[in-house]
Amino acid sequence: MKFKLKLTVVCFSFIILLSFTVHLLSQESATNVNVKIMNPYAGSGFYVKGNTHCHNAPGNLGRELWDVVTDYRNKAYNFIVLTHYFWQNCSNYSSEDFLCINGQEMGHPLGHILGLGTNKEIDPDLDQQEIIDEIKRQGGVVEIGHPYTFRRAILFRLKGIDLFEIMNYGHDIIQRRYNLGIEPTKLQLELWDELLRKGEKVYAVAVDDSHFPYERGHYWVMCKVKSLDKASVLQALKSGACYSSSGPKMDFDVERNTITAYCHSSFPIKHMVVKTALLSRSSKNNFISFTVRSPVHKYVRFECEDEAGFKAFSNPFFISGG
Numbered sequence: 001m002k003f004k005l006k007l008t009v010v011c012f013s014f015i016i017l018l019s020f021t022v023h024l025l026s027q028e029s030a031t032n033v034n035v036k037i038m039n040p041y042a043g044s045g046f047y048v049k050g051n052t053h054c055h056n057a058p059g060n061l062g063r064e065l066w067d068v069v070t071d072y073r074n075k076a077y078n079f080i081v082l083t084h085y086f087w088q089n090c091s092n093y094s095s096e097d098f099l100c101i102n103g104q105e106m107g108h109p110l111g112h113i114l115g116l117g118t119n120k121e122i123d124p125d126l127d128q129q130e131i132i133d134e135i136k137r138q139g140g141v142v143e144i145g146h147p148y149t150f151r152r153a154i155l156f157r158l159k160g161i162d163l164f165e166i167m168n169y170g171h172d173i174i175q176r177r178y179n180l181g182i183e184p185t186k187l188q189l190e191l192w193d194e195l196l197r198k199g200e201k202v203y204a205v206a207v208d209d210s211h212f213p214y215e216r217g218h219y220w221v222m223c224k225v226k227s228l229d230k231a232s233v234l235q236a237l238k239s240g241a242c243y244s245s246s247g248p249k250m251d252f253d254v255e256r257n258t259i260t261a262y263c264h265s266s267f268p269i270k271h272m273v274v275k276t277a278l279l280s281r282s283s284k285n286n287f288i289s290f291t292v293r294s295p296v297h298k299y300v301r302f303e304c305e306d307e308a309g310f311k312a313f314s315n316p317f318f319i320s321g322g
């Protein structure tokens with residue numbers, strides 16, 4: 001009996017010593033990790049609200065375009081990129097507090113590609129990669145329109161994508177109206193995560209894809225800029241200093257290796273989610289943190305949803321070895 005008691009004490013002491021050592025080691029690896037976090041929201045600036053996928057009816061062009069600009073300005077937007085199916089110069093519609101940026105949607109049969117900030121017409125019948133290359137040649141930003149309509153293999157072959165539409169209001173409406181059972185946002189988030197896991201540096205946008213007045217003002221991007229001008233907005237889009245939203249606001253904080261995202265909404269927060277290449281975790285709070293201990297996570301991004309079903313999505317914080 002005495003021997004049994006001694007053995008139990010020895011075993012317990014060993015377990016306590018072992019767990020203390022493991023704890024110390026894990027603390028050590030938590031503080032001495034060698035990872036580099038690319039924070040797309042670093043630096044000073046203020047957020048401006050915009051829509052990067054916007055149409056105007058081809059009939060009475062001048063009047064229609066004025067209506068589009070007035071409508072978005074009245075909805076407290078700071079910029080739109082005019083991306084109808086042919087290139088138009090809309091810079092005359094810009095003012096001190098509102099930017100109309102030139103662009104075009106190339107309605108290629110294998111999937112639509114948008115050029116933001118381009119300066120002349122691009123032939124939509126070009127090969128898709130040629131379209132992307134031409135947008136870049138003109139100093140524009142490449143956006144994949146409603147990516148769920150692409151064949152996966154074709155999408156993954158394209159090189160030089162800057163922006164990926166994760167939310168597209170026009171397409172959500174089409175799917176709901178015809179009850180097709182497809183959820184564009186869900187599919188687009190899956191495709192986006194797949195690209196990010198492959199190591200592609202692609203940022204997200206939420207867009208109206210507004211063909212009609214009732215489609216305006218539902219999904220948008222908030223971009224962090226130092227001033228409201230075309231170059232700053234395009235640079236923010238290209239470098240990921242924007243988040244996508246249908247309602248909530250987000251902000252972010254990076255302290256050593258810990259990234260925290262906050263969500264603000266006029267409705268109670270339903271949940272927040274953090275996703276990396278390896279894991280997904282959620283919280284009922286209006287903030288969520290993730291401490292990066294290894295570059296294998298590749299990226300960290302955040303989602304937020306409120307009780308009314310409005311959502312917001314951060315861009316990825318890319319992770320590399322230090």
Ligand SMILES: [Zn+2]
Binds near residue numbers: 053055105145209
């Ligand atoms: Zn469109």
